[in-house]
Amino acid sequence: MRRLAPERGDWSATELVERSFARPELVAEAIDIVGPGATAWAIEVAERAVEQVRQHEHASQYSTATSGRTLQASETSFLSLLIAIARSGETPHTFTLGEDLVGVVTASARQGLPLDVLLNRIWAIHTVTRDEIFGALQRVVPTEEQPATLRAVSTAMFDYVNAHTHRVSEAYAEELRAWRGRRTFEQHQIIEAVVGGAAPPERAALDAHWSGSHLYAIGWLEMQSWVPDLDTALSDFATRAATAIHADRLVQLERDGVIQLWWSAPGALIAEPETVLGSLDRPDWLRLAVGPAGDGVEGFRDAVRGARRMERLAHLPQAADRSIWHFSDHGHLSLVTEDLDTAAWFVRRELGPLAGPGTRMSEIRETVRLYLSTGNSRVTVAKALHLAPNTVAYRVGQANELLGRPVGERAQQVLLALQLAEVLPGLLD
Numbered sequence: 001m002r003r004l005a006p007e008r009g010d011w012s013a014t015e016l017v018e019r020s021f022a023r024p025e026l027v028a029e030a031i032d033i034v035g036p037g038a039t040a041w042a043i044e045v046a047e048r049a050v051e052q053v054r055q056h057e058h059a060s061q062y063s064t065a066t067s068g069r070t071l072q073a074s075e076t077s078f079l080s081l082l083i084a085i086a087r088s089g090e091t092p093h094t095f096t097l098g099e100d101l102v103g104v105v106t107a108s109a110r111q112g113l114p115l116d117v118l119l120n121r122i123w124a125i126h127t128v129t130r131d132e133i134f135g136a137l138q139r140v141v142p143t144e145e146q147p148a149t150l151r152a153v154s155t156a157m158f159d160y161v162n163a164h165t166h167r168v169s170e171a172y173a174e175e176l177r178a179w180r181g182r183r184t185f186e187q188h189q190i191i192e193a194v195v196g197g198a199a200p201p202e203r204a205a206l207d208a209h210w211s212g213s214h215l216y217a218i219g220w221l222e223m224q225s226w227v228p229d230l231d232t233a234l235s236d237f238a239t240r241a242a243t244a245i246h247a248d249r250l251v252q253l254e255r256d257g258v259i260q261l262w263w264s265a266p267g268a269l270i271a272e273p274e275t276v277l278g279s280l281d282r283p284d285w286l287r288l289a290v291g292p293a294g295d296g297v298e299g300f301r302d303a304v305r306g307a308r309r310m311e312r313l314a315h316l317p318q319a320a321d322r323s324i325w326h327f328s329d330h331g332h333l334s335l336v337t338e339d340l341d342t343a344a345w346f347v348r349r350e351l352g353p354l355a356g357p358g359t360r361m362s363e364i365r366e367t368v369r370l371y372l373s374t375g376n377s378r379v380t381v382a383k384a385l386h387l388a389p390n391t392v393a394y395r396v397g398q399a400n401e402l403l404g405r406p407v408g409e410r411a412q413q414v415l416l417a418l419q420l421a422e423v424l425p426g427l428l429d
Helices: 012-019 024-034 036-059 068-086 097-110 115-139 143-195 230-244 272-278 297-312 328-335 340-355 359-373 377-384 387-402 413-423
Strands: 212-220 249-255 260-264 285-292 323-327
Touching: 012 024, 012 036, 024 036, 024 068, 036 068, 036 115, 036 230, 068 097, 068 115, 068 143, 068 413, 097 115, 097 143, 115 143, 115 377, 143 249, 143 260, 212 272, 212 297, 230 249, 230 260, 230 272, 249 323, 249 377, 272 285, 272 323, 272 328, 297 323, 340 359, 340 387, 340 413, 359 377, 359 387, 359 413, 377 387
Parallel strands: 285 323
Antiparallel strands: 212 260, 212 285, 249 260
8 A cells, every 4th residue: 555656746744734635633644554655645536536526416417516525525534444444453344434524414414415415425436436546556566466455455445435324324314403403493482582572583594474474383293103204294284285375485393292384475375274274184193273374473473372372272181182273263262261170160150951971962062052153043053963953953942941041041151161162071071
């Protein structure tokens, strides 16, 4: 290896350090272990490899411009490989990414360079450097020693690049998780500040129309087993929802198992976007609390606050299991349930015997709730429940007898109690 020499002639130690993108300490270590000639040769090979890969990517229209970081990574890796081969007893399997290479990987992740592009680049540079080192060794190694030497170097290089790509993938994934965590934390801070009354920042990590229209939902998972491609399924639903309600911006955040979905548009969303959202096919493990649609910054605040009130209502121990909670349907109930003991007392007082257990009582309550909420329309209730209008009238009559008065005598109070009992059946206990 010490017989390897650069094409441009001998370099001084100072020139090596100045020309190299690798750390001076690594260059000095390479000079000590493989010699200044091989070190200079490796730096030249790294330069040629990066240039060849750059040209290939450009010609393939697969170009994501290489930079000094790419050259730094190439030189650092190649010098580390030569050192590993030269050291007696050290194998490439012990290879770990140094701080410099970790820095290159983390910068690539932050700048949005896809991992497959990064790995393809590593393998392409490996291929070029392998050909270069084979050609150089064939010139300096005696003919009878070439098969064994080239086989040993080939094995070492292959093991090294395998270990290298594995460590790069790990570092990339770790940085992506950390970067997303930092970005998500920043976005949550912005949302909290604006909901709390602060003006939206002029430049923020949130791609949204602050002055436009908004719909906000809080989601969580209800499942008993592992869901494959959960993130993909969730993103697919959120994207389909954006199209359905005419929103062109979507912010999707996840933190501590809670999902935030925020749709916005520069103009008006489709009429009643909450209803449209509820009609879409959703993963059966997804639960949503949806706030009211709103306009402008104040409308955004209302949308978030409404979604949060629905989330609180959905997570009460007395709540029924529903796949979606709409503020437009249940927002008023979130106010009544601030004091659950009082809410339960109100339900028992207004419904009396009608709050009793059993399927029969449940059917009567559902019929009367729809009857009062539709303006006492037996026909509408009959269609909704697939009953005969006379059956609806009979059940309402039973409710009158149980209450000891017509249900319409205190229609608002009875309807509110029935709505509470339907959404929070635990209050009946």
